[in-house]
Amino acid sequence: MGREQKAKAKMEQVKGKLKGAVGRATDDEGLAAEGQATKSKGDVRQAKEKIKDAFRR
Numbered sequence: 001m002g003r004e005q006k007a008k009a010k011m012e013q014v015k016g017k018l019k020g021a022v023g024r025a026t027d028d029e030g031l032a033a034e035g036q037a038t039k040s041k042g043d044v045r046q047a048k049e050k051i052k053d054a055f056r057r
Contacts, residue, residue, distance in 0.1 A: 006049050012042030 016039025023032030 002049060002053070005045065009042045009045035009049060012045060013039050014042075016040070016042055 016035045016037070019035030019038060020032050021035070023029065023035050
């Protein structure tokens with residue numbers, strides 16, 4: 001289960017970076033903001049998984 005969540009977090013981070021880059025390249029502020037939000041969501045998910053790992057030890 002942990003690996004699945006970590007992979008999901010990484011995918012959200014990558015999708016967010018791509019959306020943000022496309023949004024900035026096309027001057028689409030909405031898409032850039034959406035990309036940043038998606039990346040942030042992935043960052044939070046990854047932090048949660050790291051905390052869970054720390055308590056498992």
